[in-house]
Amino acid sequence: MSKLDEKKKKKREALFTAAFHLFNTKGIRQTSISDIAHEADVAKGTFYLYFKDKFDLRDKLIASKATQILAQATKEVGIDLDHLDIFPFEDAIVKIVDVILDRMKREPDLLRFITKNLSWGAFHHMSIEDETTPDTIEFYEGYHRMIDASGRRFDNPDLMLFMIFELVGGCSYQVILKEKPVSLEELKPSLYVTIRDIVRSHEIV
Amino acid sequence: MSKLDEKKKKKREALFTAAFHLFNTKGIRQTSISDIAHEADVAKGTFYLYFKDKFDLRDKLIASKATQILAQATKEVGIDLDHLDIFPFEDAIVKIVDVILDRMKREPDLLRFITKNLSWGAFHHMSIEDETTPDTIEFYEGYHRMIDASGRRFDNPDLMLFMIFELVGGCSYQVILKEKPVSLEELKPSLYVTIRDIVRSHEIV
Amino acid sequence: MSKLDEKKKKKREALFTAAFHLFNTKGIRQTSISDIAHEADVAKGTFYLYFKDKFDLRDKLIASKATQILAQATKEVGIDLDHLDIFPFEDAIVKIVDVILDRMKREPDLLRFITKNLSWGAFHHMSIEDETTPDTIEFYEGYHRMIDASGRRFDNPDLMLFMIFELVGGCSYQVILKEKPVSLEELKPSLYVTIRDIVRSHEIV
Amino acid sequence: MSKLDEKKKKKREALFTAAFHLFNTKGIRQTSISDIAHEADVAKGTFYLYFKDKFDLRDKLIASKATQILAQATKEVGIDLDHLDIFPFEDAIVKIVDVILDRMKREPDLLRFITKNLSWGAFHHMSIEDETTPDTIEFYEGYHRMIDASGRRFDNPDLMLFMIFELVGGCSYQVILKEKPVSLEELKPSLYVTIRDIVRSHEIV
DNA sequence: GATGAATGAGCGTTCATTCAT
DNA sequence: AATGAATGAACGCTCATTCAT
Numbered sequence: 001m002s003k004l005d006e007k008k009k010k011k012r013e014a015l016f017t018a019a020f021h022l023f024n025t026k027g028i029r030q031t032s033i034s035d036i037a038h039e040a041d042v043a044k045g046t047f048y049l050y051f052k053d054k055f056d057l058r059d060k061l062i063a064s065k066a067t068q069i070l071a072q073a074t075k076e077v078g079i080d081l082d083h084l085d086i087f088p089f090e091d092a093i094v095k096i097v098d099v100i101l102d103r104m105k106r107e108p109d110l111l112r113f114i115t116k117n118l119s120w121g122a123f124h125h126m127s128i129e130d131e132t133t134p135d136t137i138e139f140y141e142g143y144h145r146m147i148d149a150s151g152r153r154f155d156n157p158d159l160m161l162f163m164i165f166e167l168v169g170g171c172s173y174q175v176i177l178k179e180k181p182v183s184l185e186e187l188k189p190s191l192y193v194t195i196r197d198i199v200r201s202h203e204i205v
Numbered sequence: 206m207s208k209l210d211e212k213k214k215k216k217r218e219a220l221f222t223a224a225f226h227l228f229n230t231k232g233i234r235q236t237s238i239s240d241i242a243h244e245a246d247v248a249k250g251t252f253y254l255y256f257k258d259k260f261d262l263r264d265k266l267i268a269s270k271a272t273q274i275l276a277q278a279t280k281e282v283g284i285d286l287d288h289l290d291i292f293p294f295e296d297a298i299v300k301i302v303d304v305i306l307d308r309m310k311r312e313p314d315l316l317r318f319i320t321k322n323l324s325w326g327a328f329h330h331m332s333i334e335d336e337t338t339p340d341t342i343e344f345y346e347g348y349h350r351m352i353d354a355s356g357r358r359f360d361n362p363d364l365m366l367f368m369i370f371e372l373v374g375g376c377s378y379q380v381i382l383k384e385k386p387v388s389l390e391e392l393k394p395s396l397y398v399t400i401r402d403i404v405r406s407h408e409i410v
Numbered sequence: 411m412s413k414l415d416e417k418k419k420k421k422r423e424a425l426f427t428a429a430f431h432l433f434n435t436k437g438i439r440q441t442s443i444s445d446i447a448h449e450a451d452v453a454k455g456t457f458y459l460y461f462k463d464k465f466d467l468r469d470k471l472i473a474s475k476a477t478q479i480l481a482q483a484t485k486e487v488g489i490d491l492d493h494l495d496i497f498p499f500e501d502a503i504v505k506i507v508d509v510i511l512d513r514m515k516r517e518p519d520l521l522r523f524i525t526k527n528l529s530w531g532a533f534h535h536m537s538i539e540d541e542t543t544p545d546t547i548e549f550y551e552g553y554h555r556m557i558d559a560s561g562r563r564f565d566n567p568d569l570m571l572f573m574i575f576e577l578v579g580g581c582s583y584q585v586i587l588k589e590k591p592v593s594l595e596e597l598k599p600s601l602y603v604t605i606r607d608i609v610r611s612h613e614i615v
Numbered sequence: 616m617s618k619l620d621e622k623k624k625k626k627r628e629a630l631f632t633a634a635f636h637l638f639n640t641k642g643i644r645q646t647s648i649s650d651i652a653h654e655a656d657v658a659k660g661t662f663y664l665y666f667k668d669k670f671d672l673r674d675k676l677i678a679s680k681a682t683q684i685l686a687q688a689t690k691e692v693g694i695d696l697d698h699l700d701i702f703p704f705e706d707a708i709v710k711i712v713d714v715i716l717d718r719m720k721r722e723p724d725l726l727r728f729i730t731k732n733l734s735w736g737a738f739h740h741m742s743i744e745d746e747t748t749p750d751t752i753e754f755y756e757g758y759h760r761m762i763d764a765s766g767r768r769f770d771n772p773d774l775m776l777f778m779i780f781e782l783v784g785g786c787s788y789q790v791i792l793k794e795k796p797v798s799l800e801e802l803k804p805s806l807y808v809t810i811r812d813i814v815r816s817h818e819i820v
Numbered sequence: 821g822a823t824g825a826a827t828g829a830g831c832g833t834t835c836a837t838t839c840a841t
Numbered sequence: 842a843a844t845g846a847a848t849g850a851a852c853g854c855t856c857a858t859t860c861a862t
Contacts, residue, residue, distance in 0.1 A: 029234070156387065156395075158386040159392070162376070162379070162386050163372065163376060163396070165375075166371070166372060166375030167368065169375060170371030170374060171367070171371050181363040181367050182364050182367075186361075186364070187364070190406065191368070193406045194368065194402060194403055194406065197402035197406065198399055201398045201399065201402065202395070
């Protein structure tokens with residue numbers, strides 16, 4: 001990568017960082033492009049060299065963050081697709097969710113930002129675009145490979161994932177950020193039982 | 206109610222209707238107070254006699270709509286709190302959800318508007334404020350009375366409701382509005398099985 | 411007219427005056443709406459209550475000025491439509507042109523502003539809109555009445571007027587503002603001869 | 616001419632062509648230097664190596680186009696300055712105008728562009744600058760040579776040319792582009808009669 | 821000479837809010 | 842209570858111009 005390209009990457013990164021901070025601090029609506037540029041230490045016009053507008057930036061930011069979270073969680077769990085029998089499928093899913101929830105607990109800003117904006121649709125079609133990094137694996141693909149490796153059959157794996165996704169997403173926001181109606185540690189057992197129920201109820205025996 | 210009070214009620218209603226229409230048509234951000242006043246056929250200044258600002262109106266609109274939906278659904282299902290044994294508790298919940306989902310299917314605007322904004326927190330603390338009408342029953346209270354009447358015991362009824370709420374809310378948005386990843390009719394069986402699973406897993410036997 | 415309407419009229423007038431001055435001083439391109447509002451002593455936002463944008467104002471200004479000039483000139487010449495035989499048709503036209511040229515000489519700003527923008531098309535279709543004042547007569551109509559009253563016949567009165575119009579308009583700009591290639595007094599005889607030639611060449615004998 | 620000079624000429628030409636196209640398509644005001652550079656396939660910075668700004672380019676473009684039109688028309692008419700008696704002076708002028716009008720009819724973009732911007736002053740002082748090509752003759756000079764060759768005397772040849780110029784310029788714009796108030800073919804006879812009238816009225820007998 | 825990333829002043833426009841009527 | 846003209850801060854965005862490469 002040339003020196004100039006590196007500098008461009010830096011600027012883009014700076015805008016990302018600044019925007020993420022401001023979106024979380026003041027909310028997206030109260031954050032002006034001026035604010036972002038100022039915080040990123042670039043001129044206002046520079047913003048427009050990288051993003052169409054505030055919402056373009058937001059979308060790219062979400063895609064980038066969400067992909068990264070999923071990739072990192074999957075990696076951290078250390079699933080071995082070749083020996084998934086040791087590791088029952090449900091356990092793998094629950095573990096990934098657990099890792100993600102813990103991370104969200106540590107980084108509530110990330111949660112606040114992601115949950116408000118990420119949905120199944122966005123996720124499903126998320127073209128990881130130019131945010132792809134070497135260690136990014138496409139989560140959705142990985143999920144299907146996990147199912148194949150598990151040797152089990154499900155009537156509608158997409159629906160199954162979707163329901164887990166929405167359940168986890170919906171619950172975690174309230175619980176982690178407001179501790180309402182219960183704390184995260186209180187939620188987990190119930191949540192994981194339900195995840196297992198969802199998996200079980202979709203299995204074809 | 207005096208003539209004047211009636212006229213005021215009308216203005217307020219007109220503002221509600223106009224706002225609901227515009228929020229759904231152009232989105233809340235692109236809707237100005239000017240737009241709302243214009244569509245409601247009142248002067249701009251009049252808006253401020255009824256609402257603090259656009260978001261005040263939105264919040265009151267949500268509370269009003271959500272309460273009304275829940276109340277109407279509960280009523281339509283015709284639960285007899287004195288004979289809930291005839292009517293197993295899970296069936297009551299599922300029925301209510303079913304009625305709501307069907308209504309949302311018919312009124313996607315309502316869904317779009319509500320889901321984007323309503324969450325457990327909002328719901329739980331929803332001060333029904335001045336929107337209460339004689340036939341509005343507080344859903345949350347009703348829920349607890351249903352549990353009492355069922356004669357069964359649950360470890361954390363609030364958490365149980367919360368999980369059902371988030372699951373249904375999260376899934377319905379995507380499914381009804383985008384038919385992704387499945388159609389509403391395909392979702393229902395899985396969803397209802399999971400709701401029953403949630404109820405069962407919270408029961409103390 | 412109510413007091414409020416009067417105030418509105420004043421504001422509009424102030425914007426007109428300010429814009430006319432600035433357009434002539436700095437040119438239309440270099441004049442910002444901010445400038446106009448500032449000079450008119452109104453807030454920037456007020457501008458938009460009266461005009462769509464700078465060019466809307468310009469168009470209305472042109473229509474207003476042009477109509478007024480033509481009306482005033484026609485009036486000043488004191489043509490008696492009932493006794494146009496005393497006053498040969500050519501003489502009437504030349505007299506009107508003469509009055510206008512003299513006025514333009516006195517008010518070069520007006521010339522600068524009008525000539526750059528006014529053309530046959532604009533003139534012909536000039537809906538005098540809301541600029542109409544009691545003493546404004548539609549020049550175009552008046553022209554046709556003059557022809558009728560003259561008792562003479564022309565093959566294409568519109569073309570005749572058009573040619574005179576373009577000739578006078580084109581020549582006057584350069585001559586009055588730059589005194590190139592001749593002075594106004596040197597131009598007049600040639601110009602009037604040509605106007606008479608144009609009239610003569612269109613007459614059906 | 617060296618290879619490098621040729622390349623430079625090409626760039627300049629490309630900028631001219633791009634600008635002419637864009638000025639006609641979107642209007643001069645809506646055309647940015649960025650647009651021009653992009654369409655000409657050169658970098659934005661390169662623009663400044665050839666022109667001071669947008670208006671510098673425009674002026675040079677006008678000069679170039681106008682000169683070329685006049686030169687080409689004069690050439691096409693094939694006036695023989697040594698035998699102008701065969702070819703009465705009026706006929707020469709009318710012929711040149713005729714050739715130009717026909718060309719404008721075929722290339723309305725050219726007309727739109729030229730007329731809006733060219734006037735006697737611009738023309739008279741048009742320093743043909745670096746646009747001169749071997750076959751370009753200075754029209755203004757040529758005009759005076761034509762008069763000399765005709766053996767006739769005029770009181771003010773410059774004024775005469777000026778009036779013809781403004782008359783033709785003013786009329787052609789409306790007529791060719793809008794066909795108002797008459798078509799080009801309907802205009803021509805009247806226009807040519809008036810041109811001859813102008814010439815005659817300036818002749819010293 | 822050519823490039824195009826970066827700049828930042830400046831523009832048009834919107835709009836919540838006020839207040840005299 | 843109702844109005845809607847007036848305000849002016851604030852915003853998104855453009856773009857001519859510069860300059861390091």
